Amino acid sequence: MLHLLALLLPSEPEVTAFVDVRVIPMDRERVLEHQTVLVRGDRIARVGPAAEVAVPEGARRIDGAGRTLVPGLTDMHAHFLCDFGFQPDARVDDEMFLMLGNGVTTARLMIGRPEHLQWRREIDGGARLGPRLFVASPQFSGRRYGDPHFNGVEVKTPEAAAAAVRQCKKDGYDCIKLTFFISRPVYDAVVATAREEGIRVVGHVGHDVGLPRALEAGQQVEHLDEFLEMLLPEPAGGRTSVSGMSVWDPRSWPSVDHLDASRIPAVAEQVVQAGIWNTPTLFYLDTFGVRRSREEIQSWPWYRFFTPDYVQKFEDARLRFLEVQPSDERAARFVALRRAFVKALWEHGGKLMAGSDAPELFCLYGFTLHREIQTFVEAGLTPYAALETATRNPAEWLGIAGDAGTIAEGRRADLVLAEGNPLDDLRRLERPVGVRLRGRWIPRDAIETRFDAIAAAFQAGS
Numbered sequence: 001m002l003h004l005l006a007l008l009l010p011s012e013p014e015v016t017a018f019v020d021v022r023v024i025p026m027d028r029e030r031v032l033e034h035q036t037v038l039v040r041g042d043r044i045a046r047v048g049p050a051a052e053v054a055v056p057e058g059a060r061r062i063d064g065a066g067r068t069l070v071p072g073l074t075d076m077h078a079h080f081l082c083d084f085g086f087q088p089d090a091r092v093d094d095e096m097f098l099m100l101g102n103g104v105t106t107a108r109l110m111i112g113r114p115e116h117l118q119w120r121r122e123i124d125g126g127a128r129l130g131p132r133l134f135v136a137s138p139q140f141s142g143r144r145y146g147d148p149h150f151n152g153v154e155v156k157t158p159e160a161a162a163a164a165v166r167q168c169k170k171d172g173y174d175c176i177k178l179t180f181f182i183s184r185p186v187y188d189a190v191v192a193t194a195r196e197e198g199i200r201v202v203g204h205v206g207h208d209v210g211l212p213r214a215l216e217a218g219q220q221v222e223h224l225d226e227f228l229e230m231l232l233p234e235p236a237g238g239r240t241s242v243s244g245m246s247v248w249d250p251r252s253w254p255s256v257d258h259l260d261a262s263r264i265p266a267v268a269e270q271v272v273q274a275g276i277w278n279t280p281t282l283f284y285l286d287t288f289g290v291r292r293s294r295e296e297i298q299s300w301p302w303y304r305f306f307t308p309d310y311v312q313k314f315e316d317a318r319l320r321f322l323e324v325q326p327s328d329e330r331a332a333r334f335v336a337l338r339r340a341f342v343k344a345l346w347e348h349g350g351k352l353m354a355g356s357d358a359p360e361l362f363c364l365y366g367f368t369l370h371r372e373i374q375t376f377v378e379a380g381l382t383p384y385a386a387l388e389t390a391t392r393n394p395a396e397w398l399g400i401a402g403d404a405g406t407i408a409e410g411r412r413a414d415l416v417l418a419e420g421n422p423l424d425d426l427r428r429l430e431r432p433v434g435v436r437l438r439g440r441w442i443p444r445d446a447i448e449t450r451f452d453a454i455a456a457a458f459q460a461g462s
């Protein structure tokens, strides 16, 4: 708590200068060497050659030599631990700091709750330290699941769905989030009402809806749901492959043998033509295609942030999946086809966005967001294109491109300073030299100190 208070105190000078720094502005593919970037309050005041930009008297000077400034990162698919029902909201400041310490300065919360809207107001008002939040609605589901912690709106009829869309718009949520068991009539009502209300629809696509209808509706698709279904010899008619909840169903995995990869370019073209953006959450869904042993998971540097009750719950889930998991061949094909879709979407000019889906199944905020953008590179994107998925692309989708997602004078000074050039190796972003947001500079040592305190508290289960 002391650390948090220290960060909230306005103790630093008004102007910060990143001196002689490399800048990746993300406005187009270019790298600016030997720049000085002046930040005043929460705004970028000046970007120019170090030889030309004078550092004002009294400014905080941060040595940029050999270092790179990139825009703050955005996690387009995040949840809080408390969304799972068994964690107290009291941890949320620590969770948000785990985002910030990883350079995540904007996050879209994918299953909203009224508390999230409250926290957003408190962050914007300066009473809490956290990333800029965008909040999807409570999840719309055709029926309650996961009781007693179902955190959403049950939408069984078109009338109920339409009313729920109107209410969410009124409550101030940024988009409508769909999860599971959505019937086609309910889907149609959600889409029509959302269009009337001027609110976008995002999330899962179910088998009863299918990708062609989602494309027509303009839904922003998460997890590449229903993409593999498009590779089935007869994609229509309710035939299922492996997406959404069906990863847990052993009956869905044999379909992987019949998927026709030669259809991928045509499907990607269709998606791009429809203007649909995607958050593939590759790293998270690799959970179901890559055998991650307990030892591997325990070796992850972020494992220390899991509480004992979290580990219990998700280790149970991991073991449950071992009972339904597919053959090595099917698992590998699942991973390869999803990567092939990501590459094809990118090659066809489609827009991809990075999302961690933390804290699902041992994924954790910025730590896994970094893995996500690295996985995009494994899938075939250039490092620059991968970085776009966590900076410029989300800013465009969120409608804040004039203000964030790129480095330019007048933009918000949400910035990450990395050692070396991250375009040589995106892992350089994993341990920022420091993070700047909302007029504050959070240096590496403050990040480490707070991370250690959070790990100790979470390990103690407090």
Ligand SMILES: [Zn+2]
Residues within 6 Å of the ligand: 077, 078, 079, 110, 357
């Ligand atoms: Zn999610």
